[in-house]
Amino acid sequence: MRAFFCRPGHPMRTHYCGLIDESLIGQTVVLCGWVDTLRLQSHVAFIDLRDHEGIAQVVIERDHAEAFKLAADLGYEDCLRVTGTVRRRLSINEKLRTGTVELLADTVEVLNAARDLPFALHEQPNEDLRMTYRYLDLRRPEMQRMIRTRIRLVQALRRYLDARGFQDIETPILTKATPEGARDYLVPSRVHPGKFYALPQSPQLFKQLLMMAGFDRYYQIARCFRDEDLRADRQPEFTQLDMEFAFVEERDVQDFVETMIREVLKEVAGIALDDPFPRMTWAEAMRRYGSDKPDLRIALELVDVAHALKAVEFKVFAQAAHDANGRVAALRVPDGAGMSRKELDTLAEYVGRYGAKGLAWIKVDDPAKGREGVTSPVAKFLDDAALSALLEATGACAGDIVFLGAGKWKTVTESMGALRLKVGRDRGLVEHAWKPLWVTDFPMFEYDEAERRFVALHHPFTAPKVDDIDELNANAAIAVSRGYDMVLNGNEIGGGSIRIHRPEMQRAVFELLGIGAEEAEQKFGFLLKALKFGAPPHGGIAFGIDRIAALIAGTESIRDVIAFPKTTSAQDLMTDAPSPVGAAQLKELHVAVTAAPE
Missing domain, CATH: 3.30.930.10 (Bira Bifunctional Protein; Domain 2)
Known part of the structure; x- marks a missing residue:
């Protein structure tokens, strides 16, 4: 039982409402709280008095005339102080922690009335x-x-x-x-x-x-x-x-x-949680899940299918398949062939928010029948070899649907990753579990087309994997950082990195980010100075x-x-x-x- 620090003989309260129990039967206690519910009968009144620990049932009998009269005027959420004796309840309420006891009130004091509440708390x-x-x-x-x-x-x-x-x-x-x-x-x-x-x-x-x-x-x-x-x-x-x-x-x-x-x-x-947490590089996470914080509770994965579509006449697929900065990705949804046209149109609109210009799909009735075993508006643009390779790469089975995204790598990856999450959640494919993950080896930089410069993917103080400045400058576009994120159920809950601890490397990173020597000194001069004095890794x-x-x-x-x-x-x-x-x-x-x- 929790103790209170009160003036001897004058306690505002002696116990919390939600913590009275059978050990207090026969004892006088003082409770403070709010009126959660009030039930008035001809000879007795019941108040569920609530504080942050829970609810205690207060009983006011008609014999206590002053308290009984006051009960008739009480309102929802009135703030009360009640003194009384703890006794055993005749009817046990198993839903309450205090459900075996109640407080027989001697006195009831309204500390503050509550009127005209903007909403009911329940x-x-x-x-x-x-x-x-x-x-x-x-x-x-x-x-x-x-x-x-x-x-x-x-x-x-x-x-x-x-x-x-x-x-x-x-x-x-x-x-x-x-x-x-x-x-x-x-x-x-x-x-x-x-x-x-x-x-x-x-x-x-x-x-x-x-x-x-x-x-x-x-x-x-x-x-x-x-x-x-x-x-x-x-x-x-x-x-x-x-x-x-x-x-x-x-x-x-x-x-x-x-x-x-x-x-x-x-x-x-x-x-x-798993011991140890699984680990995955940023590149693998983006390839398989289209996200740097993948929700592993959803078993769906993206599959690269550019190899199957390089020779097709459909330019949307072929161009992306041949583009070094492009991607053609597929998402197989088991038992998804029953999706209606309205559902498919809604999903196409959804991926459009992520920059996708469309969403191709193939419903699989019987993969063994090849072209005759699928339904798709894009099947006519695929030759038999391409269609067969596509179905094989995705592992498509009868009753499945395969979604296809093609275009620039970033757009396809992000839009198909978002599609994976939406379909998984909408179709009840989220496992009821806790799935942690380490994502490592993030890119050091990301190129900002609007500003025409590199920006730091984590922050500009993250150390690169390479320790040679010339090598970093020569390979900035593909440089990997010493950054890492902890992910839980598709949420990044923690992010960190090994930091740059040498001033020469810090200046080099600033330069790659478009922060010149003068600006670096103005903004971060105190850091650069500190790095010169034996900064540890x-x-x-x-x-x-x-x-x-x-x-x-x-x-x-x-x-x-x-x-x-x-x-x-x-x-x-x-x-x-x-x-x-x-x-x-x-x-x-x-x-x-x-x-x-x-």
């Missing part, structure tokens, strides 16, 4: 209403469960790391603007007119500096801020477990954190606390495990933020606001 209000009255939304038992799941996760992670010599070190929130990737949130400086701090997108550079300072093993439950374009399940501020290790290589980091995640998820949620990883908590709590939205999240439009409806600032405060900050473009 309902599921719409998202805007939930965000506007978030404090009421959080009072709901389901939200209490999810937030407390997150709390237990963070507590377990801290215990694990503290017990193994990791040092919890805070890094600055007001720091230097070094935009690379997402946009920074900027904070104007009052005492340095015209200059700005930035809120950190991550503690990346500071944790590297801590390794250079000799702290060796660092962690932090860090708040991070990114001014990203709006997405359905992203937040402008989020929380990550940030970690860094000195004198390590990839497997040192990976093996440690894999064990940590396995043990913590077992402790917090009873989840048993080091690496690390960061885990998304919000995403992991959402997964183990069983919710699709990370907003359910964040106490006060923003909406998908980056607004706080409860406090009405962001909001205008007065002219006097803007003047003090030396900031002028121009009219927003219409």
